[in-house]
Amino acid sequence: MKAVGLVVEYNPFHNGHLHHVIKAKEDSEADVVIAVMSGSFLQRGEPALVSKRVRAEMALQAGVDIVVELPYGYAVQTAPYFAEGAVRLLTALQCATLHFGSEEGDIDRFLQLNAFMKKNDHDYQQQIKAFLKKGYAYPRASAEAFAFLHEARTQLPLSEPNNILGYHYVQQIDAQASPMEPLTTLRIAANYHDEDMGEGTIASATSIRKALLHKKEVDHVLPASTARLLDYYKQTHGHVHFWENYYSYLKYQILTRTPAELEQIAECEEGLEYRLIETGLQATSFSDWLTRLKTKRYTKTRLQRLFVHLLTNTTKEEMATVRSNRENDYIRLLGMSETGKSYLNQYKKAFSLPVVTREAELRHYGVLASLDQRATACYWLTKPGALHSEAMKQEFQATPLFLKNS
Amino acid sequence: MKAVGLVVEYNPFHNGHLHHVIKAKEDSEADVVIAVMSGSFLQRGEPALVSKRVRAEMALQAGVDIVVELPYGYAVQTAPYFAEGAVRLLTALQCATLHFGSEEGDIDRFLQLNAFMKKNDHDYQQQIKAFLKKGYAYPRASAEAFAFLHEARTQLPLSEPNNILGYHYVQQIDAQASPMEPLTTLRIAANYHDEDMGEGTIASATSIRKALLHKKEVDHVLPASTARLLDYYKQTHGHVHFWENYYSYLKYQILTRTPAELEQIAECEEGLEYRLIETGLQATSFSDWLTRLKTKRYTKTRLQRLFVHLLTNTTKEEMATVRSNRENDYIRLLGMSETGKSYLNQYKKAFSLPVVTREAELRHYGVLASLDQRATACYWLTKPGALHSEAMKQEFQATPLFLKNS
Numbered sequence: 044m045k046a047v048g049l050v051v052e053y054n055p056f057h058n059g060h061l062h063h064v065i066k067a068k069e070d071s072e073a074d075v076v077i078a079v080m081s082g083s084f085l086q087r088g089e090p091a092l093v094s095k096r097v098r099a100e101m102a103l104q105a106g107v108d109i110v111v112e113l114p115y116g117y118a119v120q121t122a123p124y125f126a127e128g129a130v131r132l133l134t135a136l137q138c139a140t141l142h143f144g145s146e147e148g149d150i151d152r153f154l155q156l157n158a159f160m161k162k163n164d165h166d167y168q169q170q171i172k173a174f175l176k177k178g179y180a181y182p183r184a185s186a187e188a189f190a191f192l193h194e195a196r197t198q199l200p201l202s203e204p205n206n207i208l209g210y211h212y213v214q215q216i217d218a219q220a221s222p223m224e225p226l227t228t229l230r231i232a233a234n235y236h237d238e239d240m241g242e243g244t245i246a247s248a249t250s251i252r253k254a255l256l257h258k259k260e261v262d263h264v265l266p267a268s269t270a271r272l273l274d275y276y277k278q279t280h281g282h283v284h285f286w287e288n289y290y291s292y293l294k295y296q297i298l299t300r301t302p303a304e305l306e307q308i309a310e311c312e313e314g315l316e317y318r319l320i321e322t323g324l325q326a327t328s329f330s331d332w333l334t335r336l337k338t339k340r341y342t343k344t345r346l347q348r349l350f351v352h353l354l355t356n357t358t359k360e361e362m363a364t365v366r367s368n369r370e371n372d373y374i375r376l377l378g379m380s381e382t383g384k385s386y387l388n389q390y391k392k393a394f395s396l397p398v399v400t401r402e403a404e405l406r407h408y409g410v411l412a413s414l415d416q417r418a419t420a421c422y423w424l425t426k427p428g429a430l431h432s433e434a435m436k437q438e439f440q441a442t443p444l445f446l447k448n449s
Numbered sequence: 450m451k452a453v454g455l456v457v458e459y460n461p462f463h464n465g466h467l468h469h470v471i472k473a474k475e476d477s478e479a480d481v482v483i484a485v486m487s488g489s490f491l492q493r494g495e496p497a498l499v500s501k502r503v504r505a506e507m508a509l510q511a512g513v514d515i516v517v518e519l520p521y522g523y524a525v526q527t528a529p530y531f532a533e534g535a536v537r538l539l540t541a542l543q544c545a546t547l548h549f550g551s552e553e554g555d556i557d558r559f560l561q562l563n564a565f566m567k568k569n570d571h572d573y574q575q576q577i578k579a580f581l582k583k584g585y586a587y588p589r590a591s592a593e594a595f596a597f598l599h600e601a602r603t604q605l606p607l608s609e610p611n612n613i614l615g616y617h618y619v620q621q622i623d624a625q626a627s628p629m630e631p632l633t634t635l636r637i638a639a640n641y642h643d644e645d646m647g648e649g650t651i652a653s654a655t656s657i658r659k660a661l662l663h664k665k666e667v668d669h670v671l672p673a674s675t676a677r678l679l680d681y682y683k684q685t686h687g688h689v690h691f692w693e694n695y696y697s698y699l700k701y702q703i704l705t706r707t708p709a710e711l712e713q714i715a716e717c718e719e720g721l722e723y724r725l726i727e728t729g730l731q732a733t734s735f736s737d738w739l740t741r742l743k744t745k746r747y748t749k750t751r752l753q754r755l756f757v758h759l760l761t762n763t764t765k766e767e768m769a770t771v772r773s774n775r776e777n778d779y780i781r782l783l784g785m786s787e788t789g790k791s792y793l794n795q796y797k798k799a800f801s802l803p804v805v806t807r808e809a810e811l812r813h814y815g816v817l818a819s820l821d822q823r824a825t826a827c828y829w830l831t832k833p834g835a836l837h838s839e840a841m842k843q844e845f846q847a848t849p850l851f852l853k854n855s
Contacts, residue, residue: 290834291830291833291834291837292698292701294837295698295701295827295830298823298826298827298830299760299761299762299823299826299827300762304762324838324841325838326838327834327835327838328834328835354705355705356705356706356710417704417705420704420705421701421704421705424697424701424704427697428696428697428733428734429733429734431697431700432730432731432732432733435730
């Protein structure tokens with residue numbers, strides 16, 4: 044059996060994702076589609092709309108065969124670390140191909156760029172430093188450095204979010220000497236950052252989340268199974284998860300921590316602890332806080348990741364431990380189809396990382412695993428009192444979803 | 450003008466307290482009654498039912514002339530530290546007398562005991578150690594050591610809570626070479642620990658809190674002014690403050706802190722951090738958690754104080770700093786009557802500590818003051834979102850209450 048790997052967040056799973064699953068299977072001629080998916084919190088520093096378990100179910104219902112979780116220590120990170128984790132897991136799962144959507148659409152551009160950047164890495168790093176010194180945020184500094192270095196040679200615009208991620212997948216496949224073949228397809232119809240949903244059946248996840256926040260209709264851009272699962276989630280839990288649901292805990296943190304304690308939080312750098320306290324005391328909501336905290340130097344994404352680490356109390360020290368202990372990686376299996384199960388049965392022994400089927404088992408692993416457990420516990424802070432314990436118990440004890448052929 | 454000092458919590462102010470105010474003024478022949486009162490959290494490790502400002506108003510309405518706050522660093526402590534702070538403040542305020550209610554009622558017993566204990570301190574400490582080794586909690590160990598050492602000589606039972614406090618006031622007046630004269634009066638009608646309210650007009654604060662928790666009638670045991678202020682508080686804020694209101698934040702702490710981090714919390718000793726996590730994950734409410742956490746070694750009061758420190762993130766290091774920096778003490782003025790104002794105008798210059806009139810000014814003081822600010826911020830965690838900021842702003846900016854003669 045041949046497997047194709049996807050790197051996803053499915054927040055929520057929509058028609059664009061469905062298109063990608065079909066295209067990936069087609070392009071790679073694979074029998075099995077494996078998705079490595081962010082867990083409770085996402086790369087752009089947000090709580091997932093619905094739990095990772097339900098997002099895994101959305102994926103299985105739409106044709107994905109295996110869903111595994113990208114650990115928090117990789118997922119709530121800048122693109123290079125995010126890509127590193129995703130490539131490690133998909134390689135361990137013996138995927139033949141990594142397939143990603145991009146604004147570019149031509150894999151050769153990515154391969155050429157990787158070759159070029161390897162050759163010119165020293166110059167590139169120097170340029171980034173120079174732009175950082177000018178006060179640019181890292182994503183812009185690296186984009187400017189890239190443009191500066193690269194303009195004449197190719198036209199792969201790294202300002203586009205999926206091009207950046209794609210470039211880092213290709214770069215990591217090379218750096219990790221992974222046997223996976225990278226493939227890409229052009230993203231259709233919706234841009235990643237589009238905030239407004241059009242009339243068509245494809246819309247960006249950003250615009251869908253915005254519509255959900257304002258309680259607008261989204262069913263026409265979702266597979267029927269996603270729409271049903273979203274409705275059921277809202278009925279069962281009474282809410283989907285937005286940042287505002289966690290605001291009181293973030294505020295509690297800055298009310299009770301000294302600047303020295305806050306400075307230990309991952310990504311809390313260059314005096315951000317003082318700005319966090321100052322702006323936090325003035326703010327009246329999460330979005331107000333984020334607006335007050337924002338400066339030219341830091342992107343919204345960067346600050347939201349800081350908020351995730353603040354919420355989960357993830358320290359610089361823990362992140363450093365995670366980065367220096369890659370041997371503690373694991374494959375956390377969230378769900379599988381019948382085809383997925385056959386694949387696992389057939390290839391499990393060949394996997395280069397252990398498969399963890401229940402959240403509770405993570406206690407046998409290292410800091411990377413404890414961050415996942417903590418993130419899950421924090422994710423359910425939306426539930427009061429005994430309901431929180433109940434939600435945690437369910438998440439910690441649940442075995443992977445299994446979707447039978449219908 | 451002659452002043453009598455009282456050490457109080459007024460949680461809430463009731464008819465027994467009213468009796469004490471009148472008796473204290475009478476016994477001491479004082480013109481002015483000064484109460485030093487615990488702030489947001491109490492000696493027995495509980496949030497105060499209503500804010501310190503409203504409790505100060507209850508006291509002023511019932512005849513107290515000046516209310517000052519006993520800082521958190523003294524208040525949420527065992528009897529010796531609690532007494533140390535109270536005696537320091539009342540001495541600084543130039544009180545001629547310290548007047549306390551006790552189960553004993555005869556001040557000579559306290560003076561005799563203090564003389565005896567000074568002479569036999571070494572033996573007493575040895576006995577305490579011996580009882581602690583047997584696994585007794587500190588209050589019981591000290592009570593047993595006391596009985597063992599003292600049985601034949603006097604009959605002042607230190608098992609009674611107000612006798613213990615009274616003994617420590619007398620002991621501290623002596624140790625601090627305070628010119629205050631200690632006086633005591635027999636507590637009437639209700640025992641401190643009585644959980645059930647009788648038919649009379651005097652009931653213990655414990656029984657009143659219990660009745661309030663179960664929404665029972667309490668007006669017959671309260672001065673009319675207290676009853677009115679309690680009603681108004683419930684109308685304005687929608688609640689009075691019980692431990693259950695803070696449960697989610699305590700739980701959040703143990704979900705996101707490592708055992709090593711929890712071990713830094715004040716009073717988190719001998720592996721309690723592991724028990725906190727273990728029992729916290731099983732508990733379904735604050736009271737359930739407390740029950741699960743309880744062992745022979747630790748009293749409920751001791752564990753509740755640990756919970757207060759956990760809520761406010763007060764560390765062992767901070768408490769040690771407070772204890773070694775008594776020169777950073779201050780008098781935080783909460784309220785005054787016209788008589789109180791005259792007294793302050795007349796004697797303020799003679800006070801041995803600075804008077805702080807607004808919570809916000811505390812930022813100019815040391816760790817003791819920052820713990821007070823933090824405790825106030827945590828106290829209002831019962832308010833969601835923007836309402837919390839509003840409540841904090843009011844507390845931080847408010848000037849002391851001033852009650853004009855009617």
